[in-house]
Amino acid sequence: MTNAVRGSYPAEEALRIMLKGTGVTYRFGQAGEAILGSSGDQDAADETTLRPIILKTGRNANTGPGYQGTPDWVYEEPASVSVVSREAIESNPAARSAADTLDSVPGLITNRAEGQKPGISVNVRGLQDMGRVTTSIDGARQNFQRSGHGGYQQTFVDTAFIRAIEVEKGAVRGVGGAGSLGGLVDFRSVSVDDILETGKDMGGEIEGGTGTNAYNFVGSAIGAIRLSEDFSLLGGIAVRNIGDYKIGTRGALAPPDLTVRNDSVLFSRREVVNTLLKAEWDVTDDLNFVGTWMHFDSTGASGGYATLPNEQDYVNDTLTGTFVYDPESELVDAKLRVWYNDTGNDEKRDYGNPQTDNYSYGMKSFGGSIENTSRFSLSVGDLSLHYGVEGYQDTGDTSGPSPVAAAFDPAWGLRGANPPGKRWMMSGFASATLQHDNWLTLTGGLRYDHYRLWGSTVVLNERRVTTPPNNCLQWQDIDGNGTPDPNGVWANADGSIILDGSAPNPGPGFDFYTPTCDQWQNPGGTQTVYDSLAVDVDQSGGAWLPSATVAVKPFEWLQPFVSYSRSYRPPAVFEALLSGGHPNLPFENAPNPDIRPERGETWEFGVNVSQNGVLTPDDSFRMKAVYFRRNIKDYISLGYNWYEPIGRDQSYLTSVNLDGITKMRGIEIEASYDVGYAYIGGSYTHTETDWADTYTPIEQSGGSGIDTTPDPTVLYRPPKEKFTLDFGTRLFEERLVLGVRVNHVSETEAGFGQLGNYMNPAYTTYDLYGSFDVTPQAKLRFGVANLTDERYVPSLGISSYPAPGRTYTASLKMKF
Template sequence: MTCRAVKRKKDKQGKGQAAFLLLSTSVFPFVGATTHVVAQTTPTEQSVSRDGVRTFNILAQPLRDGISEFNRQSGVQVSQASGTISPAIRTNAVTGQFTPQEALRRMLSGTGVSYRFISSDSAVIGGVAQSASGVTGEDATTLDPIIITAGRKAASGSGFQGTPDWVYQEPSSVSVISRQAIQNAPVRNTRDLLDNVAGVYANRSEAQNPGIAVNIRGLQDQNRVVTMIDGARQNFQRSGHGATQRTYVDTAFIREIDVEKSGTSGVGGAGALGGSVNFRTVEADDIITGDKKWGVELNAGTGTNEFTFDGSGIAAFRLSDSFSILGGVAHKKVGEYEIGKNGELTLNDLTVDNGSVLSTGQEVLATILKAEAEFTDDLKGSLAWIRNDSEFSHGSYDTDGLVITKNTQDVLNNTITANLNWDPDSDLINLNARLWYNHTRNKEVRGASTVTNYLDWPVDYSLGTVGVSLDNTSTVDMALGALSLNYGVEAFWDRGKTEADTFYASDGTDLTASFTGATPSGNRDVYSAFANATLEHEDWLVVSGGLRYDYYKLHGNTSVFGLENVNQPVWGCIRYRFGRCVSEGWIDQLVTTYPETVLDVDNSQGEFLPTAMVAFKPYDWLQPFVKYSRSMRPPSIMETFFTGGHPGATIIQYAPNPDLVAEVGDTFEIGANITQNGLFTARDSFRFKAVGFYRQIDNYISMGTVVRPETGREHTAYVNVDGTTRMKGIELEANYDAGPWYAGISYTHLKTDFGDSYTYDGTAYEVSPSVIFVPPRNKITVDAGVRLFEEKLVLGGRISHVGGTSPNIGLLTASYVSEDYTLYDLYGSYAFNENTKLRVAVTNLTDVAYVPALGTTSYPGPGRTVTASLNFKF
């Protein structure tokens, strides 16, 4: 038998990187390396009889994803007979032991999609298979092979911890944390979800802060890594003794987390030096199953070690075939956890008291509202509002070791997004328009301290960002293959503002800038235009190239404060007699003043940023690729307008630097994807992605000591580091799923080399004592489990080993050092039925005492914690 050539169906959304080949042939004799990279084919000797019973565990999901999962679990191949089937159709959940015929019937019940088995291991949906002679059934002629595209809409797949399959067909260093992984891991904080991703770390230098600070390949803070919620940038920055950048989002609303680790020439890439992280939120289709008009998902969890409560409720309603709404609320409350008891740590006596870490409690209330509309067959839109209110505190014993100093924090984050997609029946138009707004406000009350001379003092930090983007994708068939062109523009505007009550020292000095200057007010505008072309030659070669132009402008005013000791005439006693003043008059007295110079900031710069990629398939199951990208990160408001000094102490410590230039990076990558089904059995799957990278950065920004001409004094300021900052490493993620059992691995090797000198005003200096967080060189996670009792029961375990690390430079180096540590976790779930599931987990099973990577001895990691949650769907 000869194999018919396969032609790829165009993905009108421009997102169809993962494709599942659905064949209606009764026999396909090839397996292993000769199987199409995205096809699960079943050999004759392993075909499923009509009376054969298999175990199914298929979630309710979009039709294309459901058919792909049915194909994997049943060994039956399904194709679309004719016509168009709406991508909005969702299949029903199927859990238990059934014949493939019964399982498919249950999946499609009530969806309006017809089906027919034409052989023991092939079926047709959407119509009846018919031969040229009009014969149907076993003797029917086969249909032409077609592609059903899962694309980036897939919520989960066969990859590491449920990673969607498209990730292992994308010729780029991308990772995805699936909804399956999110729901299976009750976490104390959303950042915990990032721990198992290759090349990615979550900073824990301020463990009490529920905000997420992401480190990718050694880069973090100051928007080096762009973090987004549904494409809306979260640019908020706040100075402190740890990470500065924070994103606030609750796990209950996350559909998936997309991680891009290099530069891109598309929407979301403007101003991104070290990649991006996008927290995508749930949609109505995630909650409503089958042909129902509404759906509800409830979740409630609790646990030990001050894991008090984690609950949520989400409801969605399909008001018509073209309009749906979704709303949800989530509440989390955790207390001051205990650290592990096994192992030795050098603890900070000011923050760890009787084994508990002070101020690690937090309470979060989050809500989501979303409307989705299909105005016409060609025009779709959505509007969403996500709100997160987080309350927590910073605290420690005062230097006397008796009184606890506590800074209370209330962070309110609002993100509003509006999206519009116009996709008419034309290869030249697939237009996306996006408008979004994010505002983060941090209301703080700084607790009284004997270190300085102030009592409780309120300070408000806020940053608002408005963003817009417009892009279009055109596809043209050429002699060499299909050419896809994506081009557009994007822009965003940051407006930062910090306010505090006026504060005077005992000598009358106005020290208000000591509260507001380290997180200063200011403005930043970023504009970008881009174009990217991708050529797909047959099924074995993909070549792409892109060019982006980024331009930024920082504007506003700031101050630099000097110090002068001058003699000033004051009225006082000029003659004493027997201890009494007998004569008064004008006398000279030495007085310290702090002259202020206001600086106007007007800093701008533009840069052309190319990207290029080549991927090919020497075999259907193997896709090597190479990629180059150039990226730029504008200075932030904080770096440019920095002023004042340590809160309540001084205003002459810091100085702005209006002359900063942007960081520019070049990233080189070589990698490979492997996607294989039916490797050893008809049901198994293997997914593998490996990437080696080298990144070099010019003009890296760090802290240094400068002499400002306005004062003639030394100040701490942000400066551009000389030389080249380098990062290089290897990342891999792999998973083998045999059905009854699975095993996966994630591994990272990273080496960083930061510069330690800079030139300012013609003079060479060494970088000031400041902390540059350096991730560990090695991190590995192994995850494995079994599925029992018709796959209703899942039991799994995870081992994570993280190497030791310390900051590159710093006076506080000793506090930010972490040693190697290994954590053991257990987890499990039991599905009582398709609507009710119990999940349990034990983290840090051996109760190890450890300091997390990118953390500090002031906040060691939590000890053993047992959690349980119950999930209901209606």
């Protein structure tokens, strides 16, 4: 029995009051942990010294009574946050990648426009790609971008190693917020305590599963060992072998001829090997270190066309080192993190030309952060200050075959669309939170972001010119100002020439050239001329970003809140340095050295509900509901524009800032009711997106060939509505769990603008799942995904890649 504690106290003081006179001692470990012990005489024969009991609270909690196992801290946080627990990940039948575990999160959906890729491209409240939403693994940013026909940003991680996925959908006040326009998705890897059973210093878990519909094999093995009370190691390997899946049979969707054969999606296979190595070291009672190395290796294919397969290899290495220093002082609760990420994507394009078929895309990123929390007890309440700095640098690089001719590089169309360049970002942040009498919480914050982006590229232009009778392969403008040279000739645009070099300038349409070679070609015909102009980009900037939150608790179970924040995203390397062009359509892209950063302003109005004993003494109800409005200035899209040195006769695809304000607003709800033997929960999202739909071309006056207010190119508009309903029962002392999941997505205008405008019909799918504890150490899982075998295109996907049809799966996990 402990002493009752009522009122508002710092955690340490509350624990002291609770345990006073009980004979139980305590000390604090890493953030959020209290280690309990006994104060009795350990030499007495009638006493037993227990191993430390570690109480995990806050963000260290693995699961809780919320929606799909969401821990309680989510429903105590006055912000729009969600968590995908390990319980939710494991109960998802036929998850072919980690992307399938995210679709039930309100406000979030994954882009599947290139559904064959093994990486994850997240869309949060309509924002995706180019770092608009920070994605990370254990805090290490995943900034790899590769342009294509779908989502650009890719994150590579296997579900076997994920203990939780944390999602923040507004501006991020602390680490992870630098350069983020709206949100953070952090994949947290498993720890030693997740693997070892209580009282054991060595152990592990092995899982293997298989199924129908090319769900060939998914398996993992994770082991952990405590070499001492202070030092532990964890290692694991996960394997995923997926074949070309069959699409559903129920529905009016016509299978695309080019990408589906015998109802199977071509080249949707993949083989993945993911490894994890982690070290956990309690350096002292106050200092803790965790080092992690995650390696992801995937092989497969993409492209989808039967005659044009693209073999793809993806390799990602993520290394993090985290120090947590939490002494007894209320002024210090510090965390230092350094990280490195290296992503490579090798592609072999089987287009019948070995000189232009092999490419390598890559990005290396490194960074770090240091943050601290200081706590004070004031007469008006408890004050906490959270402050720190973070920074990172991205280095992009793409290589391809060597040019086949001095004047023409056929590989530039692909290399220029994934251009090399560098960008670094530095950010400092501070926030203060005052909690008054356990009913009022006030938070104010300020961040300053600063960036620099630089690199070099070229703009290429292909044109046909009329060749005069004495045409030379090369012509050179002597001085560039049209002044005649006695040895030169005046050449008219129609190919006619004036042989008298002393003749005056004939006027507009003429230029002065002189032959530089003795070789003549195609007299009186046409000839292809290639222009190559070097472009250097070097830009920088910064912004002050305030934020504020007010939360009240009129009742212990109810917490309304309102927040305001500003955010800032500098251009990515791709957006500033884009060049080259589409394969077989060369030289249609151009960089934009003057592209401006995006700026966001967001309001959120929300409510948290957390109550036990609603209808019965043992039940629980949890809910979070949020309404948001976000305005974005200078949203960056692709559009057609001139590149002035080339002239107005040629338009290029380039990055542009949209005029006006891009508006996003919506409602997000997640809720659950759990009575032990039965549960029901769900999530609902309603999103409205209104992009600014015009932009200003460079120097509108003069020229021709481009509208001054054209539509931007493809933008991904999330569905207006989506919901998930999840309900089930627990039988035989909760050893058997049986559940049903219903997923509905409304009609989606997946893309619009000059490069595409297509609608994906609404769809509803049903999943069955269950588990049975064969023994305390062995759990059997089984499920059926897409029970009714619907033939549909996933939201933010395209008709070339319909979703998998009905799939049965089963797996067995054993702990030892």
